[in-house]
Amino acid sequence: MSEKSSWIEVPDHSDFPLENLPFGVGKRLNGTVSVYTRVGDMAIDLGAMVACDLLADPRFSGRDLFQTDSLNAFMGSGSSVWSAVRYRLTELLTAGNPEFRDAEDNKHKCLVPVSELTMQIPSHIGDYTDFYSSIEHATNMGKMFRDPENALLPNWKHIPVGYNGRSSSIVVSGTPIRRPLGQTKADDADTPSFGPSKLFDIELEMGFFTGPGNTLGEPIPIDKAHEHIFGMAIVNDWSARDIQKWEYVPLGPFLGKSFGTSVSPWVVTLEALEPFRVQGQPQDPPVLPYLQTSRPGAYDLELEILLKTPKMSEGHRICRTNFASMYWSMSQQLTHQTSNGTNIRPGDLYASGTVSGSTEDSFGSLLELTWRGTKPLQLPSGEERKFLLDGDEVIMRAWGEKDGLRIGLDEVRGVVEPAGD
Numbered sequence: 540m541s542e543k544s545s546w547i548e549v550p551d552h553s554d555f556p557l558e559n560l561p562f563g564v565g566k567r568l569n570g571t572v573s574v575y576t577r578v579g580d581m582a583i584d585l586g587a588m589v590a591c592d593l594l595a596d597p598r599f600s601g602r603d604l605f606q607t608d609s610l611n612a613f614m615g616s617g618s619s620v621w622s623a624v625r626y627r628l629t630e631l632l633t634a635g636n637p638e639f640r641d642a643e644d645n646k647h648k649c650l651v652p653v654s655e656l657t658m659q660i661p662s663h664i665g666d667y668t669d670f671y672s673s674i675e676h677a678t679n680m681g682k683m684f685r686d687p688e689n690a691l692l693p694n695w696k697h698i699p700v701g702y703n704g705r706s707s708s709i710v711v712s713g714t715p716i717r718r719p720l721g722q723t724k725a726d727d728a729d730t731p732s733f734g735p736s737k738l739f740d741i742e743l744e745m746g747f748f749t750g751p752g753n754t755l756g757e758p759i760p761i762d763k764a765h766e767h768i769f770g771m772a773i774v775n776d777w778s779a780r781d782i783q784k785w786e787y788v789p790l791g792p793f794l795g796k797s798f799g800t801s802v803s804p805w806v807v808t809l810e811a812l813e814p815f816r817v818q819g820q821p822q823d824p825p826v827l828p829y830l831q832t833s834r835p836g837a838y839d840l841e842l843e844i845l846l847k848t849p850k851m852s853e854g855h856r857i858c859r860t861n862f863a864s865m866y867w868s869m870s871q872q873l874t875h876q877t878s879n880g881t882n883i884r885p886g887d888l889y890a891s892g893t894v895s896g897s898t899e900d901s902f903g904s905l906l907e908l909t910w911r912g913t914k915p916l917q918l919p920s921g922e923e924r925k926f927l928l929d930g931d932e933v934i935m936r937a938w939g940e941k942d943g944l945r946i947g948l949d950e951v952r953g954v955v956e957p958a959g960d
């Protein structure tokens with residue numbers, strides 16, 4: 540049982556008790572778009588609440604934050620406004636408060652079953668950065684592609700390694716992903732060829748959306764970084780391993796990554812996730828002073844991946860892992876990104892890098908789960924998979940659970956479509 544209850548019904552094991560209050564952008568059947576929160580399976584239209592004078596605080600009663608098609612303005616408004624909005628929503632939705640509960644006309648305008656909404660991408664994402672912050676994942680990649688004895692490169696424990704990705708191809712959960720075409724070179728071939736990727740993979744990642752930005756030239760100090768993070772979502776960073784392998788030296792990921800990235804639609808605030816914030820892994824050797832902080836920055840969130848082929852009636856779990864295993868925290872990633880003075884803006888997306896644990900069933904990519912295809916996954920349908928085939932669907936989920944409180948991030952899913960001509 541959660542401590543607070545709402546007059547809106549919350550099903551058992553729901554990701555969305557009153558303590559969650561995530562934010563997303565939804566489109567109704569009539570085409571209107573607005574910012575929403577949700578409790579259980581009911582979405583609450585914040586734009587309509589402003590129009591009904593239910594959110595009358597001058598800090599957030601204007602039209603720009605919620606009567607809009609993105610969370611950018613709200614994300615940019617800062618943590619005192621985020622908290623005040625959550626406080627007011629909690630007050631209005633708590634069992635026993637009749638102000639909204641008994642106002643039938645307002646409820647009619649503001650409440651919509653989640654099933655009647657088409658969720659949109661949460662923000663207009665200006666910039667997208669993908670990190671590489673799981674020590675198990677980085678070690679597995681090093682073992683497979685370089686030297687098992689020296690799997691981690693010399694910089695890895697000193698720098699939160701990342702690359703600036705492509706934001707235009709980030710799509711919301713449920714959007715099909717087309718198998719990319721690209722240039723590859725088989726190990727036994729003398730020359731490269733062009734065609735559909737044969738090693739189509741996933742990456743289980745957690746992402747965060749930024750809040751207020753910084754001025755160009757003024758880095759964000761480590762102890763302020765969390766104030767620039769609005770909330771989290773689940774990210775599937777689809778990857779074409781054969782394209783990636785041929786292209787990535789010397790400048791890093793490019794077309795093997797940029798054809799599609801999926802995100803879950805409900806952004807869960809750091810405030811809601813606070814019960815799950817924990818001390819991260821010890822960092823040895825010590826990191827440089829600009830990345831040092833005494834504030835715990837890891838999050839104890841359970842993660843899982845399910846795979847559903849066209850022959851299966853439901854998804855089969857192929858991975859279970861935990862986000863607290865990451866070596867670098869979100870604050871360290873953001874501080875490192877801005878340490879050269881580059882500026883971030885509200886609504887940017889940062890992804891963690893593949894989250895892999897230490898056991899074979901906790902790896903966050905097919906590349907690792909099948910160890911480069913040498914150990915195919917055996918599915919309950921009798922099928923095998925090394926990498927994704929057309930029609931396969933991947934579902935990723937994330938949630939925290941502690942002392943009877945469950946705060947979830949719902950899911951991100953996507954089906955692989957055949958390559959174009």
Ligand code: MN
Pocket residue numbers: 669670742744776890892893
């Ligand atoms: Mn990635």
